[in-house]
Structure formats: structure tokens, C-alpha cells
Amino acid sequence: MSNTSGQATAFMALTPIRPGEEEALRTFLDALPQPTSPLTRLPGTHFARWVILDDWVNDPSQGRGDHLASRYLIFTSNFDGPLDPYLDELCVRLAPEAKEIWGRCVGCPPDATGPQLKAYLLHNKIDTGFFVAAYPHATVAQVKAALAGREQLIAFAVRAQGMRAEDLRSAFVEEF
């Protein structure tokens, strides 16, 4: 079991969708905008997703099929730091959407927020067996800052071509 890689943590919750709520949940999730995703309110989130699992995938070579009695909502997130503070933050900052999302799942507390929602998500947690990250020690903030710095340097390097030494130094000091 390995839910961490460097400072990054992997979380997965598998929650049963209440009968009759599947299509409403699917419609709600499908309509969430990406650039202004509610997950932007969790600044430590690198990547996250919601997936609806209708049934297990069965292969003809299995002796017998495996079928789910309910549909399930999968939530996975790859984020900075330990799980506890992340879930604390999630259960507050995602409260408006949480009621529309986990509120449609069996066992979710009625107001779908705070410590009760956290306990619910932890109860439905699925541990990660193996977790790998390309930049396990970099936080979202560090990644964004590094990308911005790289873009700034590229733009400066292009602009600085052919500059005299004195102008180059002045421009660099001003830019950086």
C-alpha cells in the first residue's frame, strides 16, 4: 500500500450512488466547467477526476461474471501534502457542489459538508497499491511558479538578443 510519492498523496473514494440518482449525478458532473472547476478551490490539487462506474468490466475468459448491485462514484485526487488537511479543506470549499455530488450517494450525511463528509469519504477510501509521480517533491504552487519563471525567461531571452552589454544587464535587473 502506498498512498504517497514524495510529498504528493493519492486519494480514492468509491461511493454507492443512490438508486434513481445516477442520471442526475452524471448530468451535474458532465456540466461542471473545466477552467472554473470547483477543484480550483483546492489549490493543492494537481489532477483529480470523478468517474461513474456502471458495472465491472468482465472478460469472456472469466469463469463467471462479476456485477455490481449499485452504480458507484469514483473520486480520485493527486494532491500536495497529507490527506487529513486536504480532506478538511475539500469538505469546506467544495460544500456547494458536494451536496450535488456525494449528496446523491448512499450514506452521505444530509448536509454533505465538514467532518461528517470527511468521515464518509474516509469510510469509502480505497488504498493505492502503487503511486508514481514525475515530480513527486514539487507542489502545485512550485510547479506553477516554475512554469511562469520559465516562460518569463524564454520571453526575455528572445527580447535580449542583440542587446548591448549595458542594456542587457539593466533589462535583466528590471525583469528579474
Added chain:
Amino acid sequence: MSEPAAPSGPVTTTGTAPANVDGQAIAITVFSAVKPLGRVWLPLVFWFATTFPKSSGTLARLSFIHFARWSLVRKIPFNGPPQRQEKLNYPHLFFESNFNGGWEEYIDAFSHILTRGMKFFWGTSYGFPQPLPTGPFKTYIKRNEIVASHFYGAYPEATTTMILSALELAPKLDAFKARTRNMSAEAFAEQWRLFLADVQDCL
């Protein structure tokens, strides 16, 4: 040349469903039923890959994977009625990846570069056709893949290579700034040229 897998729904130019895409980032989510041997084998593979990170070095060096994970689902948490207790005939292997590039290229790279690792992870899954040739493997992944309902990336336009380059560049730029703070213009210009030569692979 491998035979392309048949898409299971609408696809983008990246080869996957629009809902699996956020900017340059692509989500893949795959479940597979695991043979009885996998109950023992997969925890060993997970333990080995975690304990000896160099064993999965090839995976880490695949320059287009941001984060990836495998989990073995042996039982499903019970929350009381109206959920019915799930009785699983098999454990199920969950795989997710967050990567950039194209779906076809991703699976090609997995098959060709991680041939042995793929057998370790999926060798105990029912229907796993071996990583090579890639055609049957792509068909297998397509059949077992579940499209995300919502996928989010914090820096969707950045590729893994861009991020690794930027993270390598940042301390070098800081060091350059500190080193040249009190230099004459001529000395600075010379150091600037050397600095650009040093970091050109990061730009």
C-alpha cells in the same frame, strides 16, 4: 505497425473522449478483473515497486506521465441500505494515469518501453493479451476504460517535460541572479551567454 483499437465513443484528436481531456492533459481510467493468483502477486508487485523505486525507473522516465496509480479493489465499503452488500467474485485492478500527448502514443510507449512492467501489473488480469503487439492491447484497454465525468488539471497546458524543465531551471536562475548581482555589464553579458548555454535544454 499496429492495428488501431476501435474507439468506444466520440474521440478527440488526442484519441480519447473529450471528457478525458483538460488542455494537454489526458485522463485514463481502467478496471480489470484479476485472477486468483493476483490476490497474492499484485501486492508483491506494489510492494516491490514502492520499496525499490529504481525498479519502476523506466515508468518514471516516461516523459509524458504526470501521475499514475494502481489499486487492487478487494471489497467495497458498505454504507447500509439501500446499498446492497457487494460480493466480489474477483478482485479488480484499478489503474489511472494523468498524462500528456495522444492516447495511441501513450499506449504504444507503455507497450514498447514497459513491456516487462506491463506483464507484472496486468499479467494476472483476465483477458490481458500481452503488451505486444500493441493492437490487441489497445483494444483491451479501450474495452476496459471508463470515461471520466469530470477531469481537472491544475496546469492543463503544461506537459510533463515542460514542468520538469521548469523545475530544473528555477534554482539555476536563482543562482544566476545571485551570482551576477554585482557584476559589471561586460562580465554579466559573458555570464548570460554561459547561462543560456547551460540551461538551453530547459527552455
